[in-house]
Amino acid sequence: MTSVDFDREELFAFDDHFFSLMALHKYDRRLIEQTRKSLEEERHFCREHLAPLVLSEDRKHAEDPHYLSWELVRLAGQHGHLSNFIPKFMGGNGGALGLSTPLVEETGSVDSAFSGLMGGHGLGLAALMMTLNMEVLDRVAQKIVANEKADKPYMIDCAITEPTAGTDVEEIELYPKARLMCQAKRVSGGAVLNGRKVFISTGHMATDHVILMPFDLKDPVNNHGCFLVPGDSKGFSLGRKERKMGQRAGPASELVFEDCFVPEENIVLAADEFPEERYRDQFKSLLHGVLGITRTVVGAWSTGAARGAFERSLVLAKQTKHKGRTLVHQQWAQTILTNMFMNVMMARSVYLEATFALMMNLSGGMMRSIPAFMNTNLVKRIFQSKGFKKLFYSTWLRKKMLDRMISIQPEQDDRIQVMSSMAKVVGSDMAMENCHLAVELLSQAGLRHDRGIEKVFRDAKLLQIFEGTNQLNRLNIFKHYFARHLPGVEVF
């Protein structure tokens, strides 16, 4: 045997994703059925297609720093992963309106790097969705779906981080103090962008780039902008691709803007479009919405990593002997394996709860009123009609949705912030803990590349850093859970 990634059928069935959801009885039954079906397909994809490539792809990146995992992207496209988060009525797989987080856990358990590759693309889609610019969102969605069908994958990314501003641009209170260097300027017919973005997931493989950049560095929160920049735009170039310790299949890229012109139709959001006082908090809602979604998703992805470490350990514990007896027959090993299993279940409970909090509270509860029938063919047909598209793209509808988004109650926002940060911190900490336990349990076998755990370990560490470091997320939980009841206590 060269890799444990092929031996998953040896494991007991891990088909209990829904025990807590069924207990809640709050989800639409059709939604649960849809998700169960998708989960089965995802498991098949992971076992048959993804698992055999995991270690060889990782080695190719180690050997050639310029290598890009196009084979994984093509595979993702052939199995609908690039359109997973696009609503069904826009031609996608409907994940945004459903319970897509268990699917993220599934791929995360096999290959965190694959999740990273999909993660940059998903972050771009989440940002576009939260701008509420339905014309651009639909345009990008159509391109993703059509290219996926034609087996010519089209991906996007989302660039927020700058060389001098990482943590500070992941938190609205820190944003005004961030040392931002990137700046957009209004010019005739559009805008011009200047500056550099770094560590952007999927950057070198994205066709178009979703860029957050303010128009005024003195007051970035109230002068924010979001832009769709095609990779062949004049003044845009790709800088270095980071040589990072883990998740190598997902490139972390530098994006360079030198008087890069963005035409009006690609200005996805500009604060001056909505100058009314009631829209002052628009950027806060956008950032909180995007991070609420992506931190929950990273929670699921991290739970997958924790599970990946556990599952591989279980297989190896059945094969590895210590003092003449296999590990699974030894009590000390049984307690370690049980701890690992409990860590997975804890992380899973938190991200599922966070998913529920998102569905109930995101954008002032907008998702709550979107039942499973939104994923039906009837709704898709209505959406495709010309008259409906006109309404869907209208400023009138955008303002209605914005009003709803802005009207989110503080307690709804707190719930999203606390639960999504918890999902991210608990998941990624449990992933790291399980990697430590795996190496403790297996020693040599835990360290050898061909056994798989060594890669899970390198991949998992990165999960504690992006979408706000775990330190920042802890402070975020304190702010949204405790600080409100502790007058005078300042968090940021």
Ligand SMILES: Cc1cc2nc3c(=O)[nH]c(=O)nc-3n(C[C@H](O)[C@H](O)[C@H](O)COP(=O)(O)OP(=O)(O)OC[C@H]3O[C@@H](n4cnc5c(N)ncnc54)[C@H](O)[C@@H]3O)c2cc1C
């Ligand atoms: C693999 C990977 C993929 C990424 N993908 C993307 C992407 O697609 N798009 C994107 O925009 N960005 C992306 N990032 C960037 C990521 O969001 C930042 O790395 C992250 O926000 C941390 O910023 P930093 O690395 O600059 O660390 P810093 O902000 O410099 O933080 C360094 C340390 O200081 C602590 N710290 C900083 N400020 C505070 C504070 N106010 N209070 C307490 N502690 C603080 C941090 O917790 C950390 O321990 C990615 C990063 C990685 C590693």
